Amino acid sequence: MTLIQDLESRLAAAFQTVLGESVSAPVVAAADLRFGDYQSNAAMALAKQRKTNPRALAEQVIAAVDLGGLGTADIAGPGFINFRISPETYAARAKEQLADPRLGVPEAAEKHTIVVDFSAPNVAKPMHIGHIRSTIIGDSLSRIASFLGHRVIRDNHIGDWGTQFGMVTWAWKQILDEKALLADPLLELLRLYRFANDAKKADEAVAEACRLELVKLQQGDEVNFAIWQRCIELSRAGLDKIYDRLDVSFDHWLGESAYNDALAPLVDHLIAEGIARESDGAVCIFSNGVPEDKAKDPFLVRKDGEWIDFPMIVRKSDGGFNYASTDIATIEFRNKEWNADAAWYVVDHRQSLHFQQLFAVAGRVGLGEMDLRHISFGTILGTDGKPLKTRAGDLPQLADVLDEAVAAARIAVAERSRVDTDEERAELAELIGISAVKFTELSHHRLSDYVFDLEKMLALQGDTAPYLQNSVVRCSSIFRKLEDPVDLAAVNPVFTEEAEIHLARLIARYGEVVPMILDDHRPNLLANYLLELARAYHSFYEACPVLKAEEQVRDSRLVLCSLTSRVLTHGLGLLGIRCPERM
Template sequence: MTLLQEIEAALGSAFAKVVGEPVETPVVPSGDLRFGDYQSNAAMALAKQRRTNPRALAQEVIDTVDLGDLATAEIAGPGFINFRVSPSCFARKAAEQIADPRLGVPTTGEGRKIVIDFSAPNVAKPMHVGHIRSTILGDSLARIAGFLGYDVIRDNHIGDWGTQFGMILHGWKTILDQDQLESDPVAELLRVYREVNALAKQDPAVLETCKGELVKLQGGDPENLQIWERCVELSKKGLQKIYDRLDVSFDHWLGESFYNERLPGLVDEFLDKGLARESDGAVCVFSSGELSDDKDPFRIHKENGWTDNPAIIRKADGGFLYATTDLATVEYRIDEWKADEIWYVVGAPQQLHFRQIFDASHRWGKDADFHHIAFGSILGEDRKLMKTRSGDNVQLVDVLDEAIERAAQAIREKNPELDGEEGREVAEIVGIGAVKFAELSQHRLTDYVFSWDRMLALQGDTAPYLQYSYVRIRSIFRKLDGAFDPAGVDLLLEADEEVHLARLAIRYGELLPTILEDHRPNLLANYLLELARAFHSFFEACPVLKAEEISVRDSRLALCELTSRVLSHGLGLLGIRCPERM
């Protein structure tokens, strides 16, 4: 049980005695340590319901509550109950955390299965900077949910079907360079697509040829199917190289093509059940009429008022759309994988699409907790969408390469002795960690400016700062004669810096479950920064190896060990590794 939970339980018991029945008594960390470590507004909320004096009710609860050695309680303002935790309690909880392989983090997700749909690049196209947010955010949420005990399925719903394949098929047969295909398949397929696309814009005959190749593919033509399968295989191979560098993995790569055979039956079922109807030859899902216009995803406000905004699931020419495939995907994930929750880590512009899919799924009887985990854009230094000078999307592999090169240069300047294979490995850890942290330290809905100098700085809110903090702690232990075992060490928290470091360390278990409430890894990133800053303040104020007494030295070493474990583990949940040297 976390310290917050212990205080909450004691407060709940006191309220029950005072008012004669169980009531909600939420406790939260205090935003200002001048008013204590934790606080609750339960007395104010309950007094309002019962039309009584909140300060009087709070005083009655304080007179009743049994906090033992946890904390003292006091009234503040109109009826807040503030709790000041004793140093001995912090010491006890920190010692428990050191002995706990889970670092005090409870398992809150047991028995729940989550499918997380993230990254989802298109086949035959390289991943670009726009894929950073979905890939890194989705991976971190999957790591955190898995550690909290959820049964997590990672699904990479790649775009491996669609109109672009008509152009790729034509280009494969006419302008493909086999040698380039073998050495860099994604780049070669992109070149083929771009060249054919340009030709199709100039020559209508080329466009018709491409459409014909697509029709043959959709009709099951053996040659085109074989080419398409080869394109998918080569693209996956190229994508996997990037995922390996990012340390991102998936349980499944079920792309759009996987659901092709399900689409005709799905449309028929929607028609049979009255969930969809024909309109101008197309099959559409309209409003159920159960929601108000302003909350209904199938209604839209225009100049003349509210009007229908249907989702098309079969075009008049018989073709299917993203909505059809996404509904089939929902069906598969619930019926086959038995998903309790489905998370879509997809950009904010797709908000309406997912509102329609979720609404239609519920009406269809496919009940799960659906979440569209939306995110904003990455901007260049000019505060516009990040592009190359030619106006193309910046490729993700180029971002990673430059991050590693810049990290290597910074490391050479700071530590010239760190070279060779170890230097290259550290540069990769630091460079890729910097890119990830720049993403994960932002609120996911915020547009942010991609700045190399800022993200690779050893000072400030960066991954290198946190990695350096970890390295600095581990360097303390390298100076010891022999190994140090923190188990059984009596923690002596006397200096304010010692108390504050322990206070922050034990909040790790309180924080992690809250991240999934709104899918915000930036809460973890910000916590780790606060913990690192507290460590540096502690390190400057409290000598460790030069402490006057062995008992004080060991206590401070135990605090250092706990801090390094939390930093390393927390960064690991963000998908960021820690080097041993920098």
């Protein structure tokens, strides 16, 4: 039980004593430590409902609350109840956390099966910078949800079917360079795609030829199907190299092609149930009048002062299917085959309207009980404040971005690191460079845009991964300097200095922060907590000598050093970031 949970339980019992009924009494961490460690505005909320004096109610509750030695309570303003936790409580909590492999983080009260749909690149194209946010955010949320006890299914719903394969197949037959394909499959496939794209813009006959190649593929032509299969295999190998560098893995790679056989029966069912109907040769899903507020209806748009239809097309006029029909089939599969309670789609904010329509359709086909979430995110900007692009105007390839980060880290490692060999320096540069990219992503609110600035990302000071990793190394170095090992499990810590108490306070809050992340899918809460913890540790390190202190004080401070190291390491691990032993 966290301190917040303990306080809420005790406060609710006091309200029940005073009011004679069971009520909710939320407690939050105090925004200003001058007034205490935790606070609650429950007295004000409940007094307003009962039209009574909030301060008077708060006074009655404080008189009734049994804190059991946790600390003290007082009133501020019109009825805020503030709690100040005692140093003895923080010391006891530190000892408990030291013995707890979960470091005080409780498992979720209700556990669910959650599909996390993230990354999802297109086959036959290299991953670009636009994939980095989905990949890193999705991986982190998967790690956190798993740690909290949920059954997490990671699905890479790759784009492995559709128009681009007609183009790649046509170009494959025209200009394929087999040696280039073996040397760098994704680069060669991208060259084929670009060749076809440029050719069809210049010649309508090429566009028709590409379309016919796609039709042949969809009809099972052996040659085209073999080309498609090889594209998948080669692309998967290229993508795996990126994912290995990022330490990202998936349970499934069920792309669009996995649902081909389900699409025709699905659309027939939608028509039979009256959910979809034909319109200008296509099959579409229109508004059903829910919700009544037209501004919130994803199947309507306002144009020239009037609301007009904005349907979801599930079968095109040429008889082909699209990603809308595939996405409906995917939800049905995940519900029936995986018994999923929830599906989280970590996808660019520009797809918001599509997901609003998709989730509305899921409700109409009887899947309304599933918790479907679009976890959207903003844009990565260059140092000029504009969306990050290459000089040619293209999105930078992800592999190039990672190489650039590692190259910059290699320079920093050569200048400042204490590792001995070239091999160690190369490994450290790879770790620091990738970590810097990940942490920069995760330290920002997912909906905000941020600037991709390698110099700032790699700094040892500031809100960066290297700063946190260096904090862990500093913690560990203290234990290497000990002349004799200390059995920390036998230590009963005592904290008297403010720097000790504040560090213990933040360590105790780890169990409160981690579960909060999934409330709105915000890994930045954890990233910012870890930065605050590291800053508190550095203040403690400067103010409170460890190895030179007398034995009891030294051992208490070693408990704090050990817990700081473990929490930072574990928290960074939930973000997909490893810590080196030396820097």
